[in-house]
Structure formats: structure tokens, C-alpha cells
Amino acid sequence: MDLPTVAIVGRPNVGKSTLFNRLVGRKLALVDDRPGVTRDRREGEGFIGDVAFRVIDTAGLEEADADSLLGRMRAQTEAAILEADAVLFVIDARAGVLPSDRPFAELVRRAGCPVILIANKAEGGAGMAGAYDAFSLGLGDPIPFSAEHGEGLGSLQDALREVLPEPDEEDEDGEGGKGLRVAIVGRPNAGKSTLINRMIGEDRLLVGPEAGITRDSISLDWEWRGRRIKLHDTAGMRRRARIDDKLEKLAVSDGLRAVRFAEVVVVLLDATIPFEKQDLTIVDLVESEGRALVIGLNKWDLVADQPGLLKTLREDCTRLLPQVRGVSVVPLSGLAGDGIDKLMQAVVDASEVWSRRVSTARINAWLTEATQRNPPPAVSGRRIKIRYATQVKSRPPHFALFGNQLDALPKSYTRYLVNGLREAFDLPGAPIRLSLRTTKNPFEKG
Template structure:
């Protein structure tokens, strides 16, 4: 099967070159300085997760002389779209929608090609208001990302998977249930990740041994569990980088990080004899910040199974230490003895369903009315904050937007109350919940 082609399209200065460099993985020289249209776009080969595709970048047009710019932009953009199997339409989330975005949006809309709308420069959740403006383009849900900081690449992968053919997998419709569920198994070195995966596969596919850190790379393995196709990632142990202690906590091995980004469900494997060490909590923070679904595996359970009440204690400890993923499944297992694997996989598949869940706007607004009646938002400068309307803007993980007045003045404690209330009302255990607050009118209320 020939490699699919994806075109990056958008007005100047939205970050197309940065996105191209991020995807290709190296800084290719900018456009040739020779005159002529042929060099006005760059091409590169991309490996994103397990996808392989060619990327076309039209950013070089921004270097053209002003008088010929508009015509050349249109011609090159049209040529790139015509050649592409899918289009990444990029806007600047911080600037919001500008008139200059419209002609490009028009070209993309007319093309009848699958379009992924990217709201770039949304690092740290900034510019979400601009991302919501992009709904007005009628090109589907915007994917917020930061090409410069590499945030949101997992969401981009999910969106591309939905429109590009599966690589080297002609029989994707056969067997299993559609696309494989991507599961990463991460944890401190020597938590028993490789032993567990070998037991799951029923063969010694991975090298195991008592030395910590024996797995050098992230390995992806196709597997089937009860008719469900699974893509398993075993990762090098998330370990402290030598003598950069203050930095560790920031990051673990980059390969493990990559596996977390491209997984849907992450199993954080703890050693049940020494659970919830500081590094375990750091790994869970990483999983949450990447927006992945979480399951906690208590490995080596056979060594502590004789301690009455331990499981209950550890579940309570998980609730206390990991409020950001409240309700995450805590599964006792033994990779060595092959116990608890079915329990673990049931937890993985049900958490994946929660992560993918979409809730109707009517139900969310019914929840909002009950939640704000039970505990009204506080007053700010003598004026009560009013939350008028709520909706779910995306799944994977569940992301909700609230609209109202003075929402930026809501205290953290109240947004925490709303997140916990959402989690409880709609049964969303073990997944990060994103909440965006937007001060604006209710789009459905014509009376204002």
C-alpha cells in the first residue's frame, strides 16, 4: 500500500512550519531561495505512533513577495490539497479566527477531503476560547495542540487514525473489534512489566531478568484478548536520570513518555511490596497531564496476599493520593504467577469505554442546573458568577466547556467541585476530566 499523503494548510504565521518540523522530527532547511513555485512547499516522511505518511507543507509561501503572495498561496494550497488523502487545517488558537483564515477554510471545505482542524499554540490550555471559535468553520471539533511544545500529538494521532488507512493491515476489518486498543504498561524499573507481558502473551517474547532497566526501548506488540485486538507497549522503566534529580520529576525516559502519549489506556504497574513511591505518583501525573485513561496494577501481589485488609487500604490510599484520576481501577495481580490478568484487562477495556464516552448536551445541562442549585457559584465583587450553559467538546479524555459570566474569577475549589460532580454524575472513574471556562453568551439563548 502506498504511503498516505497529508497536507498542512492555513494562513501565514499559524505555525505550519513548526508543526511540519515537529512531525518530521528534524529541522529541514526552509524553502529554497531559488525563484519558482516548485520549491514553495516541503515534503517529509512522518512516523507518528504506528502511522506512516508523507506530509506536505505549504508554509514556504509565506516567504514570497507580497504582490504575488495571494495567487501563489492559493495555487500551491490547491495543489497540495488535491494531492493529499487528508488535510490538517491549522489556525492560531491564541489569535482566534481571523478573516484571513476564511479563504483557506473555503478551499478545504470544497475539496471533499477529510479535514482535521488544528488549533495550534494552545500550550497549557491557553487559547481554548480561540479553539472554540473554530467550531464556526463547520469543519468539526478542533484539536488543540502546541507544535512548538509537542502537546496534543496523541490527540492528533487519534484524529489521523480515524481518516488514514491502517498501515500494513489490509484485513483491518477482520477479527477483533475494529482498531486495536492501544495499551502502554509503564512503571518504575523492576516493577515486573516485561514479566507481566510475557505471561499475557504466553511466550517469552521480551527479555527479562533481575537487573533493573533491562528493557532498552519501547516495544509494541500485537495481541488479542477475548477477541479484542490489543496493541501492547512495554516501556523501558521510567527511571531517574542520573544526577538530574530535580529534573527527573519532570520527566522519565523519553521512550516511556512516547508510549504514554500514543496509548489510550496506561497501566501504571506498582510493586505491591513498595507501592505509591514518589516516582509512581510522578508517573500517574504524567499520564493525567497527557490525558490518558489510567489503570493501576498492583504487581507481585502473591508476596503480600496474606496481609488482611491491605487491598482496601491501598484503594483508599489511591483515592487520597490521586484525586485527579479519582476512581481509577486498582487491580491486584502477579505477572510471575499469571494471576489477575483477566481482571486487569476487564479494567483496561471498561476504562477505555469511559475515556471515549460522549454525553448529550441536554443531560449535561440538567446536571449543571442540579450542581449549581446544590452548591451555587460564589459571588465576585458582589456579583454572583452565573454559569449559563455547558457542553462536551470532545472525548478521549472527556472535555467539557462551561459558558457564563465572570467564569475566570471562579475559585479553583469550585471548579474542583464541578469536576468531581461531573465524575460522579456520569460515572467517569479513572480518566482525566478537562474543564474549560468561557465567558460569553449562551449561543442558544436568543433573549440576551
């Protein structure tokens, strides 16, 4: 269903992200007392009662040079206004109308779409003087509101019902579900937002030379070769010891949540300085969360003239990341748009491997051969016996071994079994889980 679009706009620190979280019913947007937390446009499905809509949270409107970071943030907000069926213009009722509110009220008015004026932070009747002051903006009657406490939702529901078009029922694509969930993660300035902008064909995410521009985990709907994809751009991840800023800690935790909800995670490396310690840590995190993995070597256009480099980097990957042996390593350039099709094919292939199931008969035929070729060691003169194995689940592939004294099985032998499973059943790059279940001996005293 194609829902109507509502954009939330206003100067910084008037409570736009708190309102966004209230409308979508979850804490999706980062919220802090500091102004300017939101930088990209964040989208979600909002609802008040029976009124459903797509809602966009935007960066605070500020006057700035077009080429500056603030200027690019403003351009993103203006794009959201042009896309919207209705605009929620938010002011701080306690502060009243400030001079900086007026030029942006004029900007919204010129956009030509319906505007609903929200006098936020008016809980318990506070700030009513500021709410009345909002009449001077010429945007109609203000709705006294408290995004934090949910006051004024009934009035907002009535206002939205009047201005929003009916949802378009004919836009269903019949695929069902919400598409393959793909998170793009990596160190700051690896080019994650630039890559996603190139993928979707528009400057949807804020980019620039400054590291750490992205703060929220931004999700976007996209289609690749007829397949629905839900893309998640995330904040750059650094070592916790280097993160002093409270906002960055929130942003990194938001990125971790995106990894946990993704099906496939693309770890984007800077090809000019690949496999830094933090890159390896991020891959380890993705593996420990059990997500399917693809490694993207971004900025490949800067190093493509070095013969044999790709082969060397793939060998480095095998050596440095044995826990995801066989993972796809794809060279690409988000800026030039090169390698995106190969990356997405690797993503789809990784998803299929991640979801693969193997019959118990095949697993046990392999197990018999593997244990005959390299028998388990003996413990206290008694050889460990692996009786049979089965796959207990997929996404990621999870196998269980049954036998006696399996708790004494050395890690080197479990690695041998995991590598054997990976090779025998074509599970490259997937995190493989192995549970050891010792069969109780009924004759054992106890």
C-alpha cells in the same frame, strides 16, 4: 494481511537499528554510537517500494553464558531468526569481517532461511574492501549499503523480492483498525516485561533481576477475548535528576512517546513498595496527557497474606491521586499469571469511560442542580453566573462551561464541578477537562 517477516541480525554496533528505522520510515529504535543499545526484539512494518514486510530489530549477537543478561539477549535474537522468512545479516563494511562475525554467520546459515548479506556503512564507496571481504562468510554476494543515507535500497528491494513469500491475504480478521493501544509503564523493575510475557504466553521480552533491562518502547500485537490489543512495553521511568546516562534519557523519552500514543495506560506498581513518589509522578504524567488509566499492583503474590491490604491501598490511591478518583486498582502477579483477566477487563472498561459522551440536556440538568445546591461565589458583590454547559469532545471527556466572570471562579469550585461530573455521569478514573468560557457583556464599556 499477514506480512512476511524479516529479521535484522549481526554483532553489536554495525547499524542494525539505523537500518530498522530506515525500513520502517520512522525513528522507532534507539540509536547511539555505543554498542549494545538494543536489548529486546523490536518490530515494525517495513517497506521498500512495493515490497512490504514485518521487520524485527534484534540485540547484537555476542558469545555469553546463557543465564547472563547478554545470554538472554542472544536467546531473543535466535528466536527472531527462527521466526523469520528472511534474515538481513549486517556487517560493518569499514571494519571488514571480524572474527566475532563468523560464528554468528554460521548460526544464521544453520537456521535454513534465506540470508541477505548487508555490508553497512559503505556510503560513497567507503569500505568496499570490507564488503568484498564479506564473501568469505559464505552467505552470498554482499550488498554495499548505507542505512544512515539510504544508499543500496534498490538492491535490497530486489533481493527481498526474490526471497520473500507473497503476503497472506486470508489472515484479515475484519475488525478494522489496529486494536486498542495499551502502554505498560512504571518504575524500573516493577515487572512490566514479565507481565507482558505472561499475557502473550511466550518469553517475547527480555526479563531478569537487573533493573532497567528494557530500553526501547516495544509494541506487540495480541488478542484478548477476541479483541485486538496493541501492547507497548516501556523502559522504567526514574526522576530526571537521577538519570545521568544519555541512553536512559532516550529510553525514558521513548516511554513518554508510548504514553502519548496509547489509549489506555497501565501504571504498574510494585505491591511491596507501592505509591512511591515516582509512581505518583508517573500517574500525574498520564493524567496530564489525557490518557485512560488503570493501576496494576504487581507482585501481589508476595503480599497477598496481609489482610485488609488491598482496601488500604485503594484508600491510599483515593487520597494520593484525587485527580483520577475512582481509578481501577487491580492486584496481579505477572510472574504467576494471576489477575491478568481482571486487569484487561479494567483496561477495556477504562477505554469505554474515556470515550464516553453525555448529552447536553443531561449535563445542564445536572448543572442546574449542582449550582442550586452549591451556588458559585460572588466577586466584587456580583455573583458568578454559569449559564450552561456542554461536552465538546471525548477521549478524554472534555466539558465547557459558559457564563459571566468565569475567569474568577475559584479552583475549589471547579474541583467541585469536576467531581460532580465524574460522579453524575459515571466517569471513574478518567482525566476530565473543563474549559471556562466567559460570555462577553455587550453593554460593558471597552
